[in-house]
Amino acid sequence: MHTIALVGNPNSGKTTLFNALTGSTAYVGNWPGVTVEKKEGMTNGHKILDLPGIYSLSPYSPEEKISRRYILDEQPDLIIDVIDATNLERSLYLSTQLAELGRPLLLVLNMEDLLIKDGIAIDTKRLSQMFGTPVVQISATKKTGIDELKEQIEQSLANPQTPPCPLFSSSIERKLTTLIEDDYLHDIPQGRQMRWAAIKLLEGDELFLETMPPIPPELNTYLEETRAHLEELYDDDVESIIVDQRYKVAEKLARESLVRQEVKAKRFTFDVIATHRIWAIPLFILIMSGVFFLSVGVVGGGTTPLLEGFFESLAEWVTVKGESWQIHPFLIGILSDGIIAGVGAVLTFVPQLFILFLLLSILEDCGYMARIAFIMDRQMRSMGLSGKSIIPLVIGTGCTVPAIMSTRTIEHQKQRELTIIVTPFIPCGAKMPIFALMLTYFFQNKWYMAPLMYVMGILAVITTGLLARAIDRHKETNAFILELPRYQMPSPKSVWRQTKDRTLGFIYKAGTIILLASILIYLLSSYSFAFKTVDAEESMLAIMGRVIAPIFIPLGFGFWQAAVALLTGIAAKETIVSTLSVVIGTSSLTNFFDPAGALAFMTFILLSSPCVAAMAAMLKELDSKRKFLFAVVWQFGFAYVVSLLVRCIVLIIV
Structure with a gap:
């Protein structure tokens, strides 16, 4: 093979x-x-x-x-x-x-x-x-x-064909020939070519020299003299000279192989605005607002009530049929009030998530998202982050786990660690159903509230970055080398595959983690610690929720149902929706939350630590329990303070 x-x-x-x-x-x-x-x-x-x-x-x-x-x-x-x-x-x-x-x-x-x-x-x-x-x-x-x-x-x-090596100028070729004939290069590792090794030796390539024995003094002297001679001759450093020689070869090859090139008149392009230092950010906000208006406002506003009605009717039908068939009430309850109520509450948001993933995939595939990385480079570096930090932040709109894993491309450790800490602030696809649920019942016809969550996430990234930079003024601010790809028509196959994979991944969670969580939540909310059937207010779940609920009283959701929902959200954020559906019922949310508390609840979910899978990725990539604990404490503490401020501001305004 x-x-x-x-x-x-x-x-x-x-x-x-x-x-x-x-x-x-x-x-x-x-x-x-x-x-x-x-x-x-x-x-x-x-x-x-x-x-x-x-x-x-x-x-x-x-x-x-x-x-x-x-x-x-x-x-x-x-x-x-x-x-x-x-x-x-x-x-x-x-x-x-x-x-x-x-x-x-x-x-x-x-x-x-x-x-x-x-x-x-x-x-x-x-x-x-x-x-x-x-x-x-x-x-x-x-x-x-x-x-x-x-x-x-x-x-x-x-029939393998090995191409001939491209030739440089005669003055450089003479020096390379002398190096190739030196006994030192006879000891190069197997698979290295003498000419390539001679060029690396002349350049002083550190990775190459790490694989070689120490350079003899005589050869080192010759190298220094050769570099000095070439730098004086070409008025540049040796590495740049070699780069220039290569480009001359490449330029000749390209020039002589091009047989026709039509010259087109220069015309206005979308990049004039998309990469403009002033208008690029407002354009990005406008585009993303349109994305959320279509997915959450138009599609969500039309499909969510229909699907909610469908699952409510299905639960009623199961209850009626179960009673007529004399099925045990316990099983009827698990099926109607547990599985259908919990999983159904999550699945009602599939249409709007599908549209959201579809539109984001189109923006990625056409080349626009790369422009966002370009225009945000300077801002990222001003906050102590790498220009490459924008990539995990954009990936994080889909899922936080691969976003955290993608920080591996960031060279500097402090920038990489800071990026890992702030990436969960960007709302992932799993948080969207929670926001959509709250928007449906508390902020109807206010489609701009969904983009507001993203704005708050970005502000959290900026705030954390500036604080970190103020505390530790390290100088690791290397620019992000990024090639802007050509705009192209999105490939329908590629867009469909990305959209399908993300949507099916969400549905898979609903059929596994959320299904099990819904059953468990129903059982815990139906039984006491003595394993007797009780009202939800006296259940094991209520008792556990009341232990931590007082912490959230200042935030406006200090009742056990919300506390339990946040607790189950550690497994997967989507379970917050299913938990609320089981223990409260989505139609009864207005009896527990007021608008200020609902917005504070959304803010806390947005900024607090992510699901257990994402936290595992954080622990792995930070490679330090101490740094991981700091990240979790910071995320929860920051979320609490900002949620409190949000509630106070809303109460003052309203």
């Missing part, structure tokens, strides 16, 4: 091609570095790996280190360099480095459909002749050229 490595720049379409070759349903999006860990699959009996997107083999980010380490240490049988054909020169820069490794190489020019749209044509035969390796042109999204690519993969594995 052969091993194939997919390599390429971020947003070159690697993961899309990986899915096309393997049939994988791995997430495809516009985020640079979406593949943090390598992905494995099979194609025609060969193992294929989708490596993290990289711009260079001189690593800057953890993603680049992963890819470089794999290519050098594992020595795949074939390297497939996936190239964004609309950015040929930039993409070929990486190709010039891959050619120096001495491994069989296949160039794949992706995005053929965009080339045609832009009036560009590439002579693949000419490029293949100049570069010395096979070249195939495809469109991974349209799946054109995939069969030809599979045929070429088989040919490249049967």
